[in-house]
Amino acid sequence: MVSHAYTVAFEGVEARPVEVQCAVTPGLPAFAIVGLPDKAVSEARDRVRTALSSMAIALPSKRITVNLSPADMPKEGSHFDLPIALGLLAALDVIPADAVAQTVALGELSLDGSLVPVIGALPAAMCAAQDDRALLCPSASGAEAAWVEACNVLAAGTLLEVVQHFTGQRVIPPATPGEVTDDRGARDLRDVKGQERAKRAMEIAAAGRHHMLMVGTPGSGKSMLAKRLPGILPPLTPIEALETSMIHSLAGLLDEGGISRARPFREPHHTASMPAIVGGGRTVRPGEISLAHNGVLFLDEFPEFARSTLETLRQPVETGEVMIARANAHIRYPCRFMLMAAANPCRCGYLSDPARACSRAPNCGEDYLGRISGPLMDRFDLRIEVPPVSYSDLDLPASGDSSADVAARVAAARQRQTARFGDGGKIRTNADAEGQVLEDMTALDTECTELMQKAAKRFGLSARGYHRTLRVARTIADLDGSDAIRRPHLAEALSYRLTISKEA
Numbered sequence: 261m262v263s264h265a266y267t268v269a270f271e272g273v274e275a276r277p278v279e280v281q282c283a284v285t286p287g288l289p290a291f292a293i294v295g296l297p298d299k300a301v302s303e304a305r306d307r308v309r310t311a312l313s314s315m316a317i318a319l320p321s322k323r324i325t326v327n328l329s330p331a332d333m334p335k336e337g338s339h340f341d342l343p344i345a346l347g348l349l350a351a352l353d354v355i356p357a358d359a360v361a362q363t364v365a366l367g368e369l370s371l372d373g374s375l376v377p378v379i380g381a382l383p384a385a386m387c388a389a390q391d392d393r394a395l396l397c398p399s400a401s402g403a404e405a406a407w408v409e410a411c412n413v414l415a416a417g418t419l420l421e422v423v424q425h426f427t428g429q430r431v432i433p434p435a436t437p438g439e440v441t442d443d444r445g446a447r448d449l450r451d452v453k454g455q456e457r458a459k460r461a462m463e464i465a466a467a468g469r470h471h472m473l474m475v476g477t478p479g480s481g482k483s484m485l486a487k488r489l490p491g492i493l494p495p496l497t498p499i500e501a502l503e504t505s506m507i508h509s510l511a512g513l514l515d516e517g518g519i520s521r522a523r524p525f526r527e528p529h530h531t532a533s534m535p536a537i538v539g540g541g542r543t544v545r546p547g548e549i550s551l552a553h554n555g556v557l558f559l560d561e562f563p564e565f566a567r568s569t570l571e572t573l574r575q576p577v578e579t580g581e582v583m584i585a586r587a588n589a590h591i592r593y594p595c596r597f598m599l600m601a602a603a604n605p606c607r608c609g610y611l612s613d614p615a616r617a618c619s620r621a622p623n624c625g626e627d628y629l630g631r632i633s634g635p636l637m638d639r640f641d642l643r644i645e646v647p648p649v650s651y652s653d654l655d656l657p658a659s660g661d662s663s664a665d666v667a668a669r670v671a672a673a674r675q676r677q678t679a680r681f682g683d684g685g686k687i688r689t690n691a692d693a694e695g696q697v698l699e700d701m702t703a704l705d706t707e708c709t710e711l712m713q714k715a716a717k718r719f720g721l722s723a724r725g726y727h728r729t730l731r732v733a734r735t736i737a738d739l740d741g742s743d744a745i746r747r748p749h750l751a752e753a754l755s756y757r758l759t760i761s762k763e764a
Contacts, residue, residue: 261283261284261351262281262282262283262351263281263282263283263347263348263350263351263357263360264279264280264281264282264347264350264357264360264361265279265280265282265343265344265346265347265350265360265361265363265365266278266279266280266343266361266363266364266365266391266393267280267339267340267342267343267364267365267366267384268339268364268366268380268383268384268387268388269333269334269335269336270336270337270380270383270510271589271591272591272592272593273383273506273507273510273546273593273594274383275380275383275384275386275387276333276387277364277387277391278328278329278330278333278335278343279328279329280326280327280328280329280340280343280344280346280347281326281327281328281329281347282324282325282326282327282344282347282348282350282351283324283325283326283327283351284320284322284323284324284348284351284352285322285323285325286322286323287322287323288323289321289322289323290323290324291305291309291319291324291326292305292323292324292325292326293305293326293328293344294325294326294327294328294331295326295327295328295329295330295331295333295335296328296331296332296333296334296335297328297335297340298334298335298336298337298543300336300337300338300340301328301335301336301337301338301340304338304340304341304344304369305326305344307341307368307369307370307371308341308344308345308348308369310371311341311345311369311370311371311372311373311419312345312348312349312373312419314371314372314373315373315419315420315423317349317352317354319348320352324348326344326347326348328340334589336543337378337379337380338368338376338378339366339367339368339378339379339380340366341367341368341369342365342366342367342368342369342375342396342397342398342419342422343364343365343366345369345419346360346363346365346396346422347360349423354423354427355423355426355427356426356427359426360426362393362394363393363394363395363396363414364384364387364388364391364393364394364395364396365395365396365397366378366380366381366384366395366396366397366401367396367397367398367401367416368398369419373418373419373420374417374418374419375397375398375399375416375417375418375419375422376398376400377398377400377401378397378398378401379509379510379511379512380509380510381395381397381401381402381404381405381509382404382405382407382408382505382506382509382514383506383509383510384397384405385405385406385407385408385411385413386408386411386506388408388411389408389410389411393411394411394412394413394414395408395411395412395413395414396414396416396422397413397414397415397416398415398416398417399415399416399417399435400415400517401415401517402414402415402435402436402517403415403435403436403437403438403516403517403518404438404505404509404514404517405435405517406434406435406436406437406438406517407437407438407502407505407517407519412434413434413435414432414434414435415432415435416432437517437519438514438516438517438518438519439516439518439519440518440519440520440521441518441519441520441521441522442495442520442521442522447487447488447491447663448488448491448662448663449462449485449488449491449492449660449661449662449663449666450658450659450660450661450662450663451484451488451658452481452484452485452488452660453481453649453653453654453656453658453659454481454649454650454653455480455481455485455646455649456660457644458474458481458485458644458646459485459660459661459666461642461644461756462485462488462489462492462666463492463666463669463670463739464642464732464735464736464739464756465489465598465600465641465642466489466492466493466598466666466670467669467670467673467674467735467738467739468641468673468677468689468690468691468731468732468734468735468738469596469598469688469689469690469691469692470598470641470642470690470691470728470731470732470735471577471598471599471600471601471639471640471641471642471691472598472599472600472601472640472641472642472643472644473562473601473602473603473637473640473642473643473644474486474600474601474602474603474644474645474646475602475603475604475605475629475643475644475645475646476602476604476605476645476646476647476648477604477605477609477610477611477612477646477647477648478604478609478610479648480646480647480648480649481646481649482560482602482646483560483602485646486527486556486558486560486600486602487525487558488663489525489556489558489600490522490523490525490555490556491663491667492663492666492667492670493523493555493556493667493670494523494667494670494671494674495521495522495523496520496521496522496523496554497683497684499683499684500554501519501520501521503553503554503594504523504524504553504554504555505519505520507546507550507551507553507593507594508524508551510545510546511545511546511551513551523554523555523556524551524552524553524554524555524556525552525555525556525558526548526551526552526555526556526557526558527557527558527559527560528548528557528559530559530560530561530562530564530565532548532565532569533569534566534568534569534572535547536548537549537569537572537573538569538572538573538576538582538584539582539584539591539593540584544584544586544589544591546593547582547593549573549576549582549595549597550582550593550594550595552595552597552598553594553595553596553597554596554597555597555598556597556598556600557597557598557599557600558600558601558602559599559600559601559602560601560602561602561603561604562601562602562603562632563603563604563628563629563631563632567631567633570631570632570633570636571633571636573599573636574635574636574639576595576597577599577639578639580594580595580596580692581593581594581595581596582595596692598691599639599640601640603628603629603632604628605625605628605629606618606624606625606627606628606629607624607627607628608624611624611625612647638722638724638725639724639728641691641728641729641731641732641756641757642732642756642757643756643757643758644756669739670739672739672741673735673738673739674689676738677689677690677738680701681693681697690731690732690734690735690738691731693731693734694727698727698730698731701734702730702731702733702734702745703744703745704730704745704750705744707747708745708746708747708750711747711750711751711754712726712729712730712750712754715729715754719754719757719758721757725757728757729750729753729754729757730745730753732753732756732757733745733749733750733752733753734749736749736752736753737749
């Protein structure tokens with residue numbers, strides 16, 4: 261007899277259906293799992309055998325073969341334990357085979373039969389809903405999977421509960437979704453003394469999802485400013501929250517099944533490896549740029565990152581997705597993030613202070629910021645210098661707008677962009693606009709056209725820099741509530757494209 265159970269295999273953020281075929285046939289006693297299993301899947305036979313033994317269910321002295329179909333798709337992870345156990349129990353007539361065939365299962369088995377939570381419950385629930393099947397998962401993963409309303413999610417604590425459910429002895433109640441949180445932190449922009457130009461640039465960057473580079477001496481407030489960026493960003497839309505949560509589910513970052521409406525803020529250390537930043541590794545996993553999807557990736561000490569790592573950011577910054585290529589698979593992860601970078605002007609950090617600068621000034625500034633290649637620098641929409649704050653300013657009371665005030669203006673600008681582009685499509689903010697959409701939204705009058713042509717010639721703007729300047733000007737106009745780009749909007753946008761000074 262051949263029984264059929266169903267589970268999923270993960271390719272990027274997508275969950276692919278996998279059929280678990282289990283056959284118990286006469287022959288020498290053996291337990292084989294075929295279908296490109298990795299080490300964790302191959303070891304499932306020992307966990308399943310021991311878990312069934314803890315329930316006083318002995319395997320027959322026959323040949324047991326489990327095939328994971330399609331056989332040419334790599335199978336990775338311990339979540340295959342539960343579907344293999346269900347297929348085997350159905351083949352032994354312990355539970356009804358037709359009921360098992362209507363369920364997508366995933367979960368790791370302990371030796372005592374309890375179910376251990378696994379990653380990817382949310383994408384698995386979406387796959388189950390598409391196939392019109394219920395999802396069976398560990399109880400700790402149920403709150404996460406229950407966010408897919410179209411899927412009936414059953415969360416069990418032990419394999420015994422699963423058997424009792426399928427035999428009608430004890431019905432497992434449907435799981436309930438976790439909590440929705442919108443904790444964007446208590447850090448306020450008013451905590452930063454001075455730096456009004458940097459705050460203005462942050463507001464523009466947040467309103468249009470523009471990439472921003474800050475260069476300044478140590479202690480000038482670059483990191484302090486960046487950490488307050490989440491407080492002025494609008495909450496995730498339902499579509500964005502689902503996209504982000506699917507990635508975090510695969511990374512095991514969803515806390516107790518809760519979904520956050522706050523935009524992600526990732527700040528990896530400059531010693532992070534290339535796979536840690538862009539994704540990959542021995543078992544392909546999303547990197548920091550994908551974990552920052554729909555949020556912010558903050559790279560402090562930007563020139564200290566490995567040159568090869570920085571260069572890998574060039575394509576994801578433009579396309580909003582990254583392709584991890586392997587010999588046997590090509591995995592695609594979304595990564596539409598806002599890049600916020602901070603750097604010192606030179607290695608010692610005091611290039612602008614003749615009394616404290618090193619003996620190599622100003623050449624040290626050229627060498628240090630020269631680690632950032634021209635093509636990568638060209639992808640920053642806003643580049644600003646963050647000057648040191650004087651001691652007298654530190655004693656002054658808080659000034660400027662609070663994060664709540666700035667967030668209100670950013671939200672209003674984002675609403676204008678939603679009305680312009682729609683919600684949920686490929687183009688959501690001004691930074692995403694291209695082609696005819698970009699031309700339509702950045703139509704300039706004669707005065708602005710002449711200014712832009714002069715600036716492009718004077719500063720040697722590339723085609724990318726030209727269009728990025730127009731996008732920033734459009735965002736400034738949105739913040740101003742203007743339907744068209746005016747000369748002041750364009751002039752301010754051009755001021756942020758000036759080359760960062762590398763000399764004292």
